[in-house]
Amino acid sequence: MVKSSFPIDWVRQQFPALNTGDNFTFFDNGAGAQVPQVVLEAVEQHLVRHNVQRGGRYGKSQAVDAALQSARESVAVFLNARDPCEVAFGMNATSFIRLVSLAIADILGKRKEIILTDLDHEANIATWLALQSRGAEIRWWRVRADGTLHTSDLQPLLNDQTRLVSCAVASNALGSIVDVKGVARMAHSAGAEVFLDAVHYAPHGVIDVQDWDCDYLVCSGYKIFAPHMGFLWGKRKLLERLPTFREDFIPDEVPGKIEVGTYVYENVAGMDAALRYLQELGRRVLPGSADGSPRAGLVNSMEAIRSYEKILVGELLCRFAEIDNLTVYGIKDCGRLDQRVPTVCFNVNGIPAAAVAQGCSDNAIGVRDGNMYSPRLLRRMGISPETGAVRASLAHYNTVEEIYRFIDVTQAIAGHARQRAIGS
Ligand SMILES: Cc1ncc(COP(=O)(O)O)c(C=O)c1O
Structure with missing residues (x-):
């Protein structure tokens, strides 16, 4: 299990939507994020x-x-x-x-x-x-x-x-x-x-x-x-x-x-x-260093978010690389995490993106499928904008445990696809 000093428990406590008891995983943050209690x-x-x-x-x-x-x-x-x-x-x-x-x-x-x-x-x-x-x-x-x-x-x-x-x-x-x-x-x-x-x-x-x-x-x-x-x-x-x-x-x-x-x-x-929430996070990740300056608090906060999200996306990309019938588009190399944010676009070979997103939904994981309003880019990556791809877009309140659960669900979907391909 990956370890990090990021105050993830405190972060999650701040977001009421993460504490409703429904155990839902928000991986569609690129379409809109959750709001903390102070908001x-x-x-x-x-x-x-x-x-x-x-x-x-x-x-x-x-x-x-x-x-x-x-x-x-x-x-x-x-x-x-x-x-x-x-x-x-x-x-x-x-x-x-x-x-x-x-x-x-x-x-x-x-x-x-x-x-x-x-x-x-x-x-x-x-x-x-x-x-x-x-x-x-x-x-x-x-x-x-x-x-x-x-x-x-x-x-x-x-x-x-x-x-x-x-x-x-x-x-x-x-x-x-x-x-x-x-x-x-x-x-x-x-x-x-x-x-x-x-x-x-x-x-x-x-x-x-x-x-x-x-x-x-x-x-x-x-x-x-x-x-x-x-x-x-x-x-x-x-x-x-x-x-x-x-x-x-x-x-x-x-x-x-x-x-x-x-x-x-x-x-x-x-x-x-x-x-103000982000400033408070900045003060927590580097106590004393912000000296009360709002800009320093926000910079600390965003730098800590960036480091933590690299851990999440690095883990996701490493595990996805082990699934042979899954294609990740864009930067997949964990040595290049500086060049990307934790937004991962992929397809499971032989299964429509919509079915993968539905499979995730059935397991209480919200991801997006479609063209992500970027049909030109999808075409450039060899993806039909009509069928599209699946996008998991993470935020700093997501956890490594959620990543593992998502990988398990995706792996199961990819396994079914492989079985079907063998059977046909
Ligand atoms: C990169 C990017 N630009 C622009 C937009 C459109 O933003 P808005 O809904 O605020 O108009 C989005 C929405 O998802 C986006 O992801």
Whole structure:
């Protein structure tokens, strides 16, 4: 049995959904994660005490303004943003990608080329493809056969016509991590901007927008242990230049010019609480080292999560390698865990992905099957997007015991497939 100093018992105690007694294993975290108790309390407190519109003169309304400002500051710390005004809240990542892409379409100018990847979630592809009718030209940065993007393949695509490179920080289907710092360096030296989709990466590692030197970045709160909401970060001077849709009387200032209409304030309060939970985890994994600094607490926390998740995914990949009729897509080599997050996409030869996911469900394990909204990537990996693959996407509250149970179930399914193949 693998040993780790990660405080997994404390972590699991924080999540009510893990303590309902149903012994269900959440391995579909890439589609949305569970929330800790502090998030439930923050949402409830908001609804009970401050369920009013922001911007009023009375105390409850001012409390909403304060809650939004507090969350903005927390998210800025989480991303290492220079200025909380660079953070905007909204419904989800897709609507933010759409908002930024439509604004960029209005100011394309001579630089009309947009570089996309076939590794990405379709939310970060279709939104940009839609700009072709507005004069944009798309260039494709193709994924290699091992399911990774190489910056050496990006270099030849960049030129004085490149407006923007938009790519994921980590693939939601295969888990491969992209060298986004390298992407930004190359794109900037060609005079282009960089838009990062950090939705899948965010629950697994440290984000540092200043170190990465990206220009825009989007996340979904519901993948980072908060309720359904999303947020956008952008460099202040770039956001200020974006011609966003807003009512005439709304000032052309961040973040108001990005936050069109009303969004779900209680979920933003929940996001703030999710980051407080992560800070507390950071204090527990390295007591004293965070010195009360919120950023240090979050960095400790995300680094500890990253190390722990490497143990989980390493164990899963090692055991999967022993099942001869199971194919893992993407990085399988345990020596390359630095290049991936704990998201494992696979098929059992001869059994539809849907049947494997059903078999897991019958054993109280939730995994996803299908195209993971990345049909281009699946095609590139030789998988039919119609039948798809199975995805186990882990989070830091999963355990090695859950991994072993999942392997036992998968092994049994693979064993049936082998028997059937022999019998036929
Ligand atoms: C990598 C990635 N990008 C974008 C999205 C879309 O996010 P949202 O549902 O917040 O629009 C997802 C959702 O799963 C995702 O995994």
